[in-house]
Amino acid sequence: MRSVVISTLIVLVTFFNQASATTLVRVGGYPFPPYIELEHGLAKGFTVDLILQLNRLQQDYRFELVLTTPIRRHQDYQQGLYDAIFFEDPSWGWIQRNISIDHSPPFAKDDEVFIALSSKASTQSWFDDLTDKTVAGILGYHYRLANYETAPDIIASNYQMTLVNDHQASIELVLKQRTDTAIVTRSFLHQYLMANQQNARKIIVSERVDQSYQHQLLINPEHDLAIETLYQWVYRILQQEPFSNEFRRFGLELLPEVTSN
Structure with a gap:
């Protein structure tokens, strides 16, 4: 009986250690079909699907969607409500406001x-x-x-x-x-x-x-996740079905991958 209790404690400790080792990445998103759509209060679209696949691809980071609005998105980021945003462009108010944010190479047009x-x-x-x-x-x-x-x-x-x-x-x-x-x-x-x-x-x-416009990934430079790693993960996912098929169906163009020397 004692060995069972000890084994259970080991499993629980291992589980909680793994959970605590997972770093949260809050991804901002605003209504911008087909990337983010709200249907009966629930979000769907490319960003939601991409978050799901990022969580399946690796275990070190847990991606979660945080809804914002086009007008509020810069302020919400500066207030720390989210860490990253997908299918975005630094010239959409980020550079103009001198907001500190890292961005990936363009990946979609x-x-x-x-x-x-x-x-x-x-x-x-x-x-x-x-x-x-x-x-x-x-x-x-x-x-x-x-x-x-x-x-x-x-x-x-x-x-x-x-x-x-x-x-x-x-x-x-x-x-x-x-x-x-x-x-x-x-x-x-x-x-x-x-x-x-x-x-x-x-x-x-x-x-x-x-x-x-050429879509990019934006992330807080102080976050543990490097923009280069995020870009590599996202590009790998977008090359695979069903994403590649969906991109073509919506008339989107996946741009050539930029690799570091």
Whole structure:
């Protein structure tokens, strides 16, 4: 009986030692389909799937999702609410605010394009000059069209932009003729049209790109996990199915891996 108790204690001590040796990595995420989506209060998308696979890949770090918003994400990071953020770009307010954060090489490419009703925009030349047209965008996002300004009052007055909280809402504003055009990520547009094929012929997609961006991984430089290690893990996961298939399905491009010499 005593040997059983001792064996049990050894197992428990080993378990707790392993648990205490696991370092937490809190990953910030805000609604940004198809990377983060909220459905009935639950998060899903590429970031959620990536966190799951990172936890399966290794045992030294435990990754957890921490939800934030596009507007609050910088402040939440500076207040220590999360350690890292995926599918992000340092130029999205991080550099401008002089925030201390390490970033990986770019690993994926996406674009933001304009959409309009095909009954209004019969040719691509319609998108050449948008100065007299109303535009829908997402609150807290950085757009080249608006000189990367995020203040809602400035955007509304200077750029005739209507800001909404939901990507699908911006498309529906176009469909309901409540705005002339909307800026939509190419990946989300792929997702939307796959789910709403009846609207595909109603929408014309611009060849004009508001901005092309290269997704990176960002992490607090004081965290135990080095950005180089995180990048290697993520890239290994993204090369494997089903991630590679999903990337192609959403029109995303996996960029060549950057290896250290």
